[in-house]
Amino acid sequence: MPDRDANMTPDAPTAVMLRACWRSARPNFLVLAPLCAGLALTSAWLDGHDPGGLSALLVLVAALLAHAAVNLFNEHHDFASGLDATTYRTPFSGGSGSLPEHPEAAGAVWRAAVACLAGVVMIGVWCLWRAGPVMLLYGLLGMALVVAYTGWLTRRPWLCLMAPGVGFGTLMVVGANQALTGGFSSTALAVSMVPTLMVSALLLANQLPDIEPDRLAGRYHLAIMLGARRASRLVAVLVLSAFLVVPLAWWGGWLPAETWLMWLAAPAALRLIKRLWRLPSDVDAGEMTLLLPLLGLNVALLLGSLALLNLGLWLAA
Incomplete structure (x- = not known):
């Protein structure tokens, strides 16, 4: 882990540090966490459980804190390693830019990441008390995943692909559902496959503009290993697979018919898949006119699909 006090000056104004921490948490993207944790709650309702308001609130807060911690650690690591100086920043990749603008706040960002992680641990202790020792594994x-993602997993291509989906899908949906209900749910497992696939697709797509800077910084993720064209086609396959989860799980009796609501987003998914499949092999940060609309559509598709899936489970409950 990088030096937490790198580039911090003792007299950094409090307002500057708070603003840098807020931007480094990437609040625009934190809506993903409650949508994923929401699937744990709506699947619990569908299975006939009533976890209670406090339990639901704690699960949502833990999800937000975990997501913020990952973002804060990532921002600090990329700044301390020098990667921020070479990255082409977009609204969807390359970080917030807060630390290059205010290097004196680097230590505050690191401490904010640790504080968020400590909050997750505290709520995790409550989950352990509520649902038993199995929660220790989750x-x-x-x-x-939170601590190792930026510094270790980004150098291991397939683990780097799987880690975001497992975190937001398997752990955040199945684990939170078990914390709320005290038992394992096949409904939660089935529905978790959607964010598992789509979040991994999102992170892989967002690595496309950063292939060369990441390579120079010593990272080795799938976008680097496969190249832009094959990586973008893998994103397309993951998105398509996520949309196939609903009909397959419905056919198998694991999800109700109402979850077909997610397919209202299918036209946007088809558009994204077609455009990803046709990306040229040499697309990189210099091809922002091609990449930016796709990255934006990918984010909107993920959030819209999860919202529709939550709505379907709620209607069926």
């Missing part, structure tokens, strides 16, 4: 794996 908690330890989740902590490992």
Whole structure:
């Protein structure tokens, strides 16, 4: 882990540090966490459970804190390693830019990441008390993903692809559902496959503009290993697979018919898949006119699909 006090000056104004921490948490993207944790709650309702308002609130807060911690650690690591100086920043990749603008706030961002992680641990203790020792497995794996993602997993292509989806899908949906209900749910497992696939697709797509800077910084993720064209086609396959989860799980009796509401987003998914499949092999940060609309559509598709899936489960409950 990089030096937490790198580039911090003792007299950094409080307002500057708070603003840098807020931007480094990437609040525009934090809506993803409650949408994923929401699937844990709506699947619990569908299975006949009533977890209660406080339990639901704690699960949502833990999801937000975990997501913020990942973003804060990522921002600090990329700044301390020098990667921020070479990255082409977009609204969807390359970080917030807060630390290059205010390097004196680097230590504050690191401490904010640790504080968020500590909050997750505290709520995790409550989950352990509520649902038993099995929650320790979810908690330890989740902590490992938060801490190891930027510095370690980004150098291991297939683990780097799987980690975001497992974190937001398997752990955040199945684990939170078990914390709320005290038992394992096949409904939660089935529905978790959608964010598992789509979040991994999102992170892989967002790595496309950063292939060369990441390579120079020593990272080795799938976008680097496969190249832009094959990586973009893998994103397309993951998105398509996520949309196939609903009909397959409905056919198998694991999800109700109302979850077909997610398919209202299918036209946007088809458009994204077609455009990803046709990306040229040499697309990179210099081809922002091609990449930016796709990255934006990918984010909107993910959030819209999860919202529709939550709505379908709620209507069926």
